[in-house]
Amino acid sequence: MWELPSEVQLIAIEGVRRLVDYQDSAYAACYLDRLARLQDVLPEAGATLLRETARHLALWMSYEDTIRVADLKTRGSRFARVRGEVSV
Numbered sequence: 001m002w003e004l005p006s007e008v009q010l011i012a013i014e015g016v017r018r019l020v021d022y023q024d025s026a027y028a029a030c031y032l033d034r035l036a037r038l039q040d041v042l043p044e045a046g047a048t049l050l051r052e053t054a055r056h057l058a059l060w061m062s063y064e065d066t067i068r069v070a071d072l073k074t075r076g077s078r079f080a081r082v083r084g085e086v087s088v
Contacts, residue, residue, distance in 0.1 A: 004035070005047040008054055015058030022062040031061055 004012055012035065019028040035054055042049070064072075072078065 004039075004054075005050065007047040008035075008051045011051050011054045011058075015054055018058050018062050022068070027061070031057060 012032070015031055016028045019031050034057060035050065038045075038053055039050055062068075
């Protein structure tokens with residue numbers, strides 16, 4: 001098992017959360033595998049490159065097309081949050 005540098009961990013955690021929601025835990029594991037491969041191939045690149053790659057890779061792997069955006073906007077949790085924000 002490999003370990004991410006501390007500078008990358010928060011971004012990677014958010015990436016995993018996003019990808020589990022987008023598809024499933026196996027897809028999130030694929031994300032982590034890709035980060036591990038990058039770290040293995042370019043160990044001298046450092047945490048900055050890995051952090052930025054983690055951020056962009058999560059976004060690329062969870063492309064928000066029209067159907068995805070509609071799903072996010074029609075979730076009950078979103079309606080509850082909006083009701084709370086406007087004090088309904």
